Structures are given as structure tokens and as C-alpha cells.
Amino acid sequence: MIEHVVKTSFKAYPVYIGEGVIGQLPIFIKEKQAGVTKILIITDEIVGGLYLAPILQILSAFPVEVVKVPGGEKAKTFEVYYDCQTAALQYKLDRKSLIVALGGGAVGDLSGFVAATFMRGIPFIQIPTTILAHDSAVGGKVAINHPEGKNMIGSFYQPEAVIYDTNFLKSLPLSERRSGFAEVIKHSLISDVSFYQWLKSNISSLESIREDEMVQFLAKGIEIKSAIVAEDEKENGIRAYLNFGHTLGHAIEAEMGYGKMTHGEAVLIGMLFALQLSKKYAGLEFDIETLTEWVQQLGYQTKMPEGLSDEKLVERMKGDKKSVGQRIRFVLLNEIGSPELYELSDKEILCELNHFK
Numbered sequence: 001m002i003e004h005v006v007k008t009s010f011k012a013y014p015v016y017i018g019e020g021v022i023g024q025l026p027i028f029i030k031e032k033q034a035g036v037t038k039i040l041i042i043t044d045e046i047v048g049g050l051y052l053a054p055i056l057q058i059l060s061a062f063p064v065e066v067v068k069v070p071g072g073e074k075a076k077t078f079e080v081y082y083d084c085q086t087a088a089l090q091y092k093l094d095r096k097s098l099i100v101a102l103g104g105g106a107v108g109d110l111s112g113f114v115a116a117t118f119m120r121g122i123p124f125i126q127i128p129t130t131i132l133a134h135d136s137a138v139g140g141k142v143a144i145n146h147p148e149g150k151n152m153i154g155s156f157y158q159p160e161a162v163i164y165d166t167n168f169l170k171s172l173p174l175s176e177r178r179s180g181f182a183e184v185i186k187h188s189l190i191s192d193v194s195f196y197q198w199l200k201s202n203i204s205s206l207e208s209i210r211e212d213e214m215v216q217f218l219a220k221g222i223e224i225k226s227a228i229v230a231e232d233e234k235e236n237g238i239r240a241y242l243n244f245g246h247t248l249g250h251a252i253e254a255e256m257g258y259g260k261m262t263h264g265e266a267v268l269i270g271m272l273f274a275l276q277l278s279k280k281y282a283g284l285e286f287d288i289e290t291l292t293e294w295v296q297q298l299g300y301q302t303k304m305p306e307g308l309s310d311e312k313l314v315e316r317m318k319g320d321k322k323s324v325g326q327r328i329r330f331v332l333l334n335e336i337g338s339p340e341l342y343e344l345s346d347k348e349i350l351c352e353l354n355h356f357k
């Protein structure tokens with residue numbers, strides 16, 4: 001088992017990673033949440049169907065209630081958020097109660113936001129079940145979507161612990177492995193060229209990742225992310241680098257309709273676009289072609305999805321959280337591992353989108 005500690009100015013919490021670490025859950029609750037009055041597990045239909053029974057077994061010493069929400073982006077809506085709050089009230093949760101998020105990033109983002117706002121904030125624990133959630137479960141960004149934009153209604157709210165049992169990843173469909181691995185690639189590109197090269201040399205298929213390799217890259221991604229979060233929890237500066245690929249990625253997700261393309265696949269396209277911009281505006285010297293061939297071999301789509309209007313994408317990007325006064329800011333790379341924020345005009349972006357086809 002790997003134990004990593006995430007430190008922010010007000011809080012430090014453990015991330016346990018490895019096969020079988022779910023056993024830490026009751027131990028952690030007994031030790032750190034003594035006197036817990038109720039545990040509310042929020043999970044989705046698929047993950048609940050697969051893993052709820054063993055978790056209930058593990059938690060049999062505690063009073064537990066469960067809310068099942070729809071899978072994927074359908075969970076990150078006002079309606080589902082409202083239903084979770086209603087359930088929390090009807091189950092009589094109080095400030096000594098605990099929310100447990102069992103699922104991928106969608107369940108984690110929703111549950112964290114429910115926890116952050118129920119009675120102005122009660123503790124929560126993340127039990128991630130996707131590769132992507134090495135990113136989403138760590139760092140405390142919790143949110144739901146608005147039709148106008150991704151994660152627009154949310155908070156920064158750190159969990160008490162992240163318990164990342166890699167046994168849960170074995171049932172992940174290939175498309176979800178692909179989605180999650182895009183954020184691993186992101187972590188390498190923004191911070192560590194040798195990690196990027198290691199990934200490229202060792203991961204040639206997402207179907208057959210060795211357990212030791214999986215643990216290695218998940219832990220490395222978490223280490224990279226938590227170092228950034230430790231320095232800038234609320235995104236006043238360098239945390240924006242974790243948004244590499246997301247300016248266009250989020251615009252694609254919103255424009256297509258949430259859930260039509262997975263988050264990671266949209267971010268992957270966004271990263272390829274940001275790399276193209278980096279060559280033109282940030283002096284990056286990098287062989288995008290070799291990266292493109294590698295990710296195509298892993299099954300990623302590398303072109304813009306058909307039928308999206310460049311003008312509408314630019315409008316979406318103006319509303320991105322990194323924008324200031326409707327001026328769009330991209331995370332670009334001066335070198336691999338060296339990100340910086342750049343403001344670009346609508347005209348410059350439209351021109352590059354045109355070349356990106």
C-alpha cells in the first residue's frame with residue numbers, strides 16, 4: 001500500500017493507494033471520525049451494483065444509508081444535487097455525519113459539493129473507482145455542471161481521506177480507462193518530461209496495464225497534483241496549470257452536451273490543441289506528431305468532433321473559469337514540464353481552430 005499525504009494550508013489528509021486498501025475505511029472512520037452519527041454513501045447505479053454490497057459489509061458496524069444517482073455527467077445536475085440534499089435531511093444527517101463518495105469523478109464531484117454545502121459543510125471521504133479519479137478525488141474541487149458551463153457551481157472542499165483501491169479499476173470499461181489515462185498524460189506534460197517519456201515507452205495499450213504500472217502512474221499523478229494543490233489550493237496562480245487542455249476540452253463537452261464525449265477524451269483533444277498553440281505562441285519545441293501517433297494507438301480520437309461551430313466554442317471558452325473579463329486564457333507549455341498562462345485573442349484562437357481540423 002502507498003500512503004501519500006495531501007497538505008493544504010488548513011488541512012492534511014491521507015491518500016491510500018493499492019489493492020485491498022478499502023480495508024482502511026472502517027479503521028480510518030473509527031480513528032478519525034469517532035462518534036460519527038450516520039454515514040451516507042453516494043454512489044451511482046453501475047458502481048453501486050458492483051461494489052456497494054462489499055462496502056456495506058465492511059461498514060456493518062456503522063449506521064449507513066445509501067443514495068444511488070445516475071452514472072456519469074447525469075449525476076452532476078441541480079436535480080440530483082437537490083435529491084441528495086433531500087435524502088441527507090430525511091436520513092437525519094447532522095454535523096457529526098459523514099458522506100462517502102463511492103464512484104468516479106462525477107460521483108466524487110457531486111458528493112463533495114453535497115458535503116460542502118449540507119449544514120454548511122460536513123466531512124466526506126472519497127472512494128474513487130476510476131483511473132480518472134486519481135485526479136478528481138484529490139485537491140478538493142467539487143462541483144456540478146450548468147448548461148452554460150462545466151463545473152460552474154461548486155466549491156473548494158477537501159475530503160478527510162481518499163481510499164483508492166485499485167481492485168475496483170478491474171471492471172472499468174476501456175472507454176473509461178482511456179478517459180482517465182488522459183489526465184495521467186496531462187500530469188506528465190505539465191510537470192515532468194521523464195514521466196511523460198516513461199508513460200510513452202511503457203504504456204502501449206490501455207487494455208493490459210500491469211498492476212504495478214497502474215499503481216506507479218496513479219501515485220505519480222497524485223504526487224504531481226498534490227504538490228500543486230499544496231502551493232495554491234484555490235487557484236490563485238499555479239493551480240491553473242492543472243487545467244491544461246481543459247479550456248477547449250470543457251467547451252467541447254458543453255457544446256456537445258455533457259456525457260456525449262468523456263471528460264478525458266475531450267481534454268486529450270484540448271491538450272493537442274494547446275500544444276499546437278504552445279508551438280506558435282510559447283516557443284515550444286516538441287514533436288506533436290509522435291504524441292499523436294501514440295495516443296491514436298491507445299484509441300484516442302485526435303481530431304475535433306464533427307459539427308461543432310468554432311465561434312460557439314470560442315463563446316464557451318470566454319466563460320471558462322480562467323477567463324478574465326471575457327478574455328480567454330490558455331495554459332500553454334514553454335517546454336514539456338513548464339506551463340504558463342497565455343491570453344489569446346478570439347481572432348488568434350479562431351485561426352488556430354481552423355488549422356486544427
Ligand SMILES: NC(=O)c1ccc[n+]([C@@H]2O[C@H](COP(=O)([O-])OP(=O)(O)OC[C@H]3O[C@@H](n4cnc5c(N)ncnc54)[C@H](O)[C@@H]3O)[C@@H](O)[C@H]2O)c1
Nearest residue numbers: 046071072104105106107129130132136141168171172263
Ligand atoms: N474535481 C476534479 O478535480 C476533477 C478532475 C478531473 C475530472 N473531474 C470530473 O470527473 C468527471 C468524470 O469522472 P470519471 O471519468 O471518473 O467517471 P464518472 O464518474 O463520470 O463515471 C464514468 C462511468 O464509469 C462507470 N464506472 C465508474 N467506476 C467504475 C468501475 N470501477 N467499474 C465499472 N464502471 C465504472 C460509472 O458508472 C459511469 O458510468 C467529470 O465530470 C469531470 O469534470 C473532476
Ligand SMILES: O=C(O)C(=O)C[C@@H](O)[C@H](O)[C@H](O)COP(=O)(O)O
Nearest residue numbers: 135139141150151239242243246321
Ligand atoms: O484540480 C484542478 O485544479 C483541475 O483543473 C483538474 C481538472 O482535471 C478537472 O477537470 C477540474 O475539475 C477542472 O476544473 P475547473 O475549475 O476548470 O472546473
Ligand SMILES: [Zn+2]
Nearest residue numbers: 183246263267
Ligand atoms: Zn480534468
